[in-house]
Amino acid sequence: xxxxxxxxxxxxxxDMPVIAGxxxxxxxxxxxxxxxxxxxxxxxxxxTAVAGVFTRSKCPSAPVEWCRAKLRGGKxxxxxVNSGNANAFTGKTGRSSTALTAKIxxxxxxxxxxxxxLASTGVIxxxxxxxxxxxxxxxxxxxxxxxxxxxxxxxxxTTDTFPKVATATVKLGKAKVTINGMAKGAGMIAPDMATMxxxxxxxxxxxxxxxxxxxxxxxxxxFNAVTIDGDTSTSDTLLAFATGxxxxxxxxxxxxxxxxxxxxxxxxxxxxxxxxSEQVARDGEGARKLVEITVEGAKTKASARKIAMSxxxxxxxxxxxxxxxxxxxxxxxxxxKAGEPADRDKLSIxxxxxxxxxxxxxxxxxxxxxxxxxxxxxxxxxxxxxxxxKGRDRVLTCDLTKEYVAIxxxxxx
Amino acid sequence: xxxxxxxxxxxxxxDMPVIAGxxxxxxxxxxxxxxxxxxxxxxxxxxTAVAGVFTRSKCPSAPVEWCRAKLRGGKxxxxxVNSGNANAFTGKTGRSSTALTAKIxxxxxxxxxxxxxLASTGVIxxxxxxxxxxxxxxxxxxxxxxxxxxxxxxxxxTTDTFPKVATATVKLGKAKVTINGMAKGAGMIAPDMATMxxxxxxxxxxxxxxxxxxxxxxxxxxFNAVTIDGDTSTSDTLLAFATGxxxxxxxxxxxxxxxxxxxxxxxxxxxxxxxxSEQVARDGEGARKLVEITVEGAKTKASARKIAMSxxxxxxxxxxxxxxxxxxxxxxxxxxKAGEPADRDKLSIxxxxxxxxxxxxxxxxxxxxxxxxxxxxxxxxxxxxxxxxKGRDRVLTCDLTKEYVAIxxxxxx
Numbered sequence: 001x002x003x004x005x006x007x008x009x010x011x012x013x014x015d016m017p018v019i020a021g022x023x024x025x026x027x028x029x030x031x032x033x034x035x036x037x038x039x040x041x042x043x044x045x046x047x048t049a050v051a052g053v054f055t056r057s058k059c060p061s062a063p064v065e066w067c068r069a070k071l072r073g074g075k076x077x078x079x080x081v082n083s084g085n086a087n088a089f090t091g092k093t094g095r096s097s098t099a100l101t102a103k104i105x106x107x108x109x110x111x112x113x114x115x116x117x118l119a120s121t122g123v124i125x126x127x128x129x130x131x132x133x134x135x136x137x138x139x140x141x142x143x144x145x146x147x148x149x150x151x152x153x154x155x156x157x158t159t160d161t162f163p164k165v166a167t168a169t170v171k172l173g174k175a176k177v178t179i180n181g182m183a184k185g186a187g188m189i190a191p192d193m194a195t196m197x198x199x200x201x202x203x204x205x206x207x208x209x210x211x212x213x214x215x216x217x218x219x220x221x222x223f224n225a226v227t228i229d230g231d232t233s234t235s236d237t238l239l240a241f242a243t244g245x246x247x248x249x250x251x252x253x254x255x256x257x258x259x260x261x262x263x264x265x266x267x268x269x270x271x272x273x274x275x276x277s278e279q280v281a282r283d284g285e286g287a288r289k290l291v292e293i294t295v296e297g298a299k300t301k302a303s304a305r306k307i308a309m310s311x312x313x314x315x316x317x318x319x320x321x322x323x324x325x326x327x328x329x330x331x332x333x334x335x336x337k338a339g340e341p342a343d344r345d346k347l348s349i350x351x352x353x354x355x356x357x358x359x360x361x362x363x364x365x366x367x368x369x370x371x372x373x374x375x376x377x378x379x380x381x382x383x384x385x386x387x388x389x390k391g392r393d394r395v396l397t398c399d400l401t402k403e404y405v406a407i408x409x410x411x412x413x
Numbered sequence: 414x415x416x417x418x419x420x421x422x423x424x425x426x427x428d429m430p431v432i433a434g435x436x437x438x439x440x441x442x443x444x445x446x447x448x449x450x451x452x453x454x455x456x457x458x459x460x461t462a463v464a465g466v467f468t469r470s471k472c473p474s475a476p477v478e479w480c481r482a483k484l485r486g487g488k489x490x491x492x493x494v495n496s497g498n499a500n501a502f503t504g505k506t507g508r509s510s511t512a513l514t515a516k517i518x519x520x521x522x523x524x525x526x527x528x529x530x531l532a533s534t535g536v537i538x539x540x541x542x543x544x545x546x547x548x549x550x551x552x553x554x555x556x557x558x559x560x561x562x563x564x565x566x567x568x569x570x571t572t573d574t575f576p577k578v579a580t581a582t583v584k585l586g587k588a589k590v591t592i593n594g595m596a597k598g599a600g601m602i603a604p605d606m607a608t609m610x611x612x613x614x615x616x617x618x619x620x621x622x623x624x625x626x627x628x629x630x631x632x633x634x635x636f637n638a639v640t641i642d643g644d645t646s647t648s649d650t651l652l653a654f655a656t657g658x659x660x661x662x663x664x665x666x667x668x669x670x671x672x673x674x675x676x677x678x679x680x681x682x683x684x685x686x687x688x689x690s691e692q693v694a695r696d697g698e699g700a701r702k703l704v705e706i707t708v709e710g711a712k713t714k715a716s717a718r719k720i721a722m723s724x725x726x727x728x729x730x731x732x733x734x735x736x737x738x739x740x741x742x743x744x745x746x747x748x749x750k751a752g753e754p755a756d757r758d759k760l761s762i763x764x765x766x767x768x769x770x771x772x773x774x775x776x777x778x779x780x781x782x783x784x785x786x787x788x789x790x791x792x793x794x795x796x797x798x799x800x801x802x803k804g805r806d807r808v809l810t811c812d813l814t815k816e817y818v819a820i821x822x823x824x825x826x
Contacts, residue, residue, distance in 0.1 A: 057749030059757040089745045091758060091774030124742030125775045229728045231743075232750035315642045315728065315813075316821055323822035329537030330644075332502045336470030337645035344472040345504060361504030362538045400728075401822070402815040408729055409736035409814070 008282035008290050008378060008398070009162040016149035016167050017178050020203045021045035021243025023144035026155040029136050031129075032084030032122055037155035039133070041140040042079040042199070043109055048243045050076035050117065051212035053219055055236035062087045062094030063118040064235055066102070070114050074208030076241055077111035079199060080118050080137065081156050083184075087120040087128040088234045100130040108141040119197050119237045121158050121184065153182040156197055159407065160184050160283050166275035168268035173261055175251035177204040179269055183276040185228075185283070198223065198238045198276055204265060205244035205253040213257035214269055215240050222273035225305070225395040228284040229404070230313035281396040286403030289321055290396065294383045298391030303340040305393040310338035311382065318400030324375040326351040328362075335384060346387035352380060421695035421703050421791060421811070422575040429562035429580050430591050433616045434458035434656025436557035439568040442545050445497030445535055450568035452546070454553040455492040455612070456522055461656045463489035463530065464625035466632050468649035475500045475507030476531040477648055479515065483527050487621030489654055490524035492612060493550065494569050496597075497535040501647045506540045513543040521554040532610050532650045534571055534597065566595040569610055572820065573597050573696050579688035583681035586674055588664035590617040592682055596689040598641075598696070611636065611651045611689055617678060618657035618666045626670035627682055628653050635686035638718070638808040641697040642817070643726035694809040699816030702734055703809065707796045711804030716753040718806040723751035724795065731813030737788040739764040741775075748797060759800035765793060 022044055026037040052071050054064045080101055087094050102116040109116075120128060153163035164183040169176055185196030206214070215238065223238060247253055252261055282290055293311050298304035311317055314334040320327035328349045335342050345360035352374040355363045380399075435457055439450040465484050467477045493514060500507050515529040522529075533541060566576035577596040582589055598609030619627070628651065636651060660666055665674055695703055706724050711717035724730055727747040733740035741762045748755050758773035765787040768776045793812075 055749075056752070057746070058752070058755040059745050059749030059760070089742060089757065089760075089770070089773060089775075091772060093774065124745065125770065231727050231729045231746060234746055234749055314644050315817070316644045319818050319822035322818065325822070329502060332472050332537065333470070333644060333647055336468075336472030336647055339469070339471065342471040344502065347472070347502075357502070357538065359504060360502060361506065362502075400818060402818045404728070405732050405735065405813060405815045405818055408732035409738070 006161045018146040019201045020245030022201045024152045025140035025144040038083045040081040040155040043144045049208040051215045052239045057234045061235040062098045063120045066098040077115035078109045084122040085128045088124045093127045097128045097130045108137040156184045164279040166272045170264045170268035173252040175249040177246040181272045185280040196236045200240040203245040205247040206242040207255040210257040218270045218273045222277040226277045284398035285407045286401040287398030289399040290379045292381045294394045296392040297386040299389045300391040304391040307338045308395040310334045312397035322399040322401045326371040328357045348385040350383045419574045431559040432614045433658030435614045437565045438553035438557040451496045453494040453568040456557045462621040464628045465652045470647045474648040475511045476533045479511040490528035491522045492530045494532045498541045500533040500541040501537045510541045510543045521550040569597045577692040579685045581681035583677045586665040588662040590659045594685045598693040609649045613653040616658040618660040619655040620668040623670040631683045631686045635690040639690045697811035698820045699814040700811030702812040703792045705794045707807045709805040710799040712754045712802045713804040717804040720751045721808040723747045725810035735812040735814045739784040741770045761798040763796045
């Protein structure tokens with residue numbers, strides 16, 4: 001949808017290794033876009049464990065409801081993702097559309113419908129014609145190959161300006177296991193489009209309950225700590241698949257998330273989540289600056305999170321950063337409105353390491369020219385010290401530019 | 414600050430009658446602006462009752478702390494308001510500045526410092542040099558006249574594009590009483606500026622506790638139901654003054670807010686609050702559309718308010734309205750993220766009376782051309798029916814335009 005790649009895009013794209021037990025294929029199903037892929041099929045070997053976390057929206061999309069229900073089985077054989085249509089707010093049509101898609105996919109892959117996972121991103125409120133998958137999924141299942149994760153990440157883009165992939169390789173027991181991930185997401189909802197989607201694949205032999213626990217814990221400081229505009233999609237979906245193929249090379253079978261042998265794996269898993277979620281912030285609609293907000297000295301971590309999110313979602317803070325203005329008055333405002341314990345006269349605030357406010361007033365040593373220069377950087381770190389306790393948290397966001405308003409307001413004209 | 418008047422400004426300005434017991438004067442104190450008034454003194458007769466409500470920010474400005482403390486006395490003799498400097502986040506200097514201002518004002522008016530009320534709006538974090546009031550307030554106290562409310566409203570403007578006044582005259586017992594109000598506020602925080610300020614004056618003889626109860630109840634569906642950008646100022650201040658002068662014409666002295674003789678007065682009082690708060694929304698930074706959001710069929714009124722505010726503060730909803738797009742998908746998103754009870758499949762949504770979604774899907778009778786035409790209007794009414802209960806609420810906001818980003822992000826360049 002967007003013509004130019006975000007200036008915050010990563011400079012290099014990692015080589016994505018193969019994951020044993022996972023085969024991928026993409027196609028042009030013509031759901032909405034022309035001349036680009038818009039459907040992804042990932043086929044997993046028998047015995048693949050699945051875990052998932054979803055939007056907390058009270059009005060979730062039909063595919064989210066489908067996945068939530070099927071997750072109870074803990075097993076996955078295929079993932080079908082389409083872009084161009086979110087199948088959200090489509091009433092009963094939405095439910096029959098997910099059922100039909102799963103039926104077609106199950107036949108193509110040769111498994112039960114309960115082992116099919118679905119995600120859709122695109123227009124809201126438009127019925128998704130699942131008959132378009134007929135034929136397409138059968139062909140994809142036949143041609144799926146162990147590998148092009150970048151092509152897969154491209155097929156699920158909407159207003160994204162670059163495909164988002166990440167990988168890590170780590171020891172589990174004495175065996176090498178691999179974690180591959182992809183994500184899409186530009187606004188929580190982009191122009192008439194919905195969704196943050198992310199999919200993680202690993203060959204580690206991890207049981208569904210353990211994988212679910214890892215995922216739930218891992219998203220807390222990664223995907224859940226990113227905000228573009230505070231607008232939560234109806235379709236946010238993060239699924240993790242563990243094929244277990246590494247067991248053949250001696251990787252131990254893991255049934256509990258607390259298993260001490262998982263230590264290195266958990267670290268690598270969380271790094272993949274952090275990498276992907278940071279890429280989502282880097283591709284925020286209209287973003288020109290990546291903003292990291294750290295709040296320390298709060299009563300608790302949860303309190304620090306609330307204050308950091310209040311700053312990250314403040315349009316006045318975000319527009320100030322777009323204007324390269326170290327406007328700490330607005331940061332104070334956002335701290336104050338968060339409703340969490342804060343003492344104005346203990347507050348200190350810094351931008352990119354330069355302290356501009358301390359003890360509830362302007363820092364006397366504050367050099368305007370120095371700060372103005374620092375604010376020109378593409379990455380801005382705002383640190384707020386509350387001086388009340390040991391609670392600390394960090395969230396990522398981007399600036400609010402005229403391009404955001406143009407992307408989300410101009411497309412009718 | 415702004416060059417052109419908001420297209421949403423009221424077409425006419427009411428003639429503001431005199432309030433017995435209130436005298437006004439304005440001056441150019443040169444606090445920040447050049448060639449415009451920036452200080453207002455309102456002198457009230459002895460026996461004037463005062464009530465106030467303030468920002469819920471945990472980091473309030475020094476004048477807010479001053480007023481909160483003095484409100485306990487219940488009596489007011491003078492109000493001093495300056496624009497150009499908010500005296501917010503100014504540490505100990507802020508406190509000594511309010512104390513000095515009150516001292517100068519008390520001397521000028523001939524009362525105790527506890528009867529002086531203060532409000533400041535403008536730059537945050539800049540010490541306010543209260544010695545600038547020396548001489549100025551003495552001269553203003555001498556020249557104050559029963560008068561010019563429009564001039565008073567102009568003196569307290571920052572990024573406002575028009576002065577905001579409202580008036581109502583109503584019977585209390587058999588006597589005629591008058592309620593005059595003024596307000597300022599363009600963003601919750603404007604470019605480096607803070608504050609929504611509003612001041613109400615009446616000659617009705619209402620005791621402080623009763624006035625406080627009226628004010629607290631009155632703001633709930635007026636000022637508290639307006640949002641420009643979800644960013645709560647450190648300085649929001651709404652003060653009401655009742656001189657009691659109408660007692661001379663036979664108005665009964667009121668000591669309890671529940672007094673049945675107050676019925677007509679309460680209605681008029683709330684109308685003045687509603688009128689002023691609507692004007693604040695009409696002067697939202699960069700606003701081109703006034704947006705009224707009604708949520709009905711919620712479990713409770715409080716639940717309806719949360720959902721309405723979630724819609725009103727959604728950047729995606731606000732940019733869609735700026736783009737004249739009846740994007741009900743984004744309204745669904747905002748309902749869903751509010752966290753309040755909602756059933757996607759019972760939702761109905763209309764824009765300016767045209768239903769675009771019902772029973773959780775697009776309304777089959779939805780005519781795109783008709784809705785597009787309706788979205789060109791300067792006033793947009795969004796109605797959401799949840800179909801769950803009898804809770805209903807209404808809030809006002811404005812659209813989010815590139816001008817908002819420009820006003821709040823460009824001024825450094």
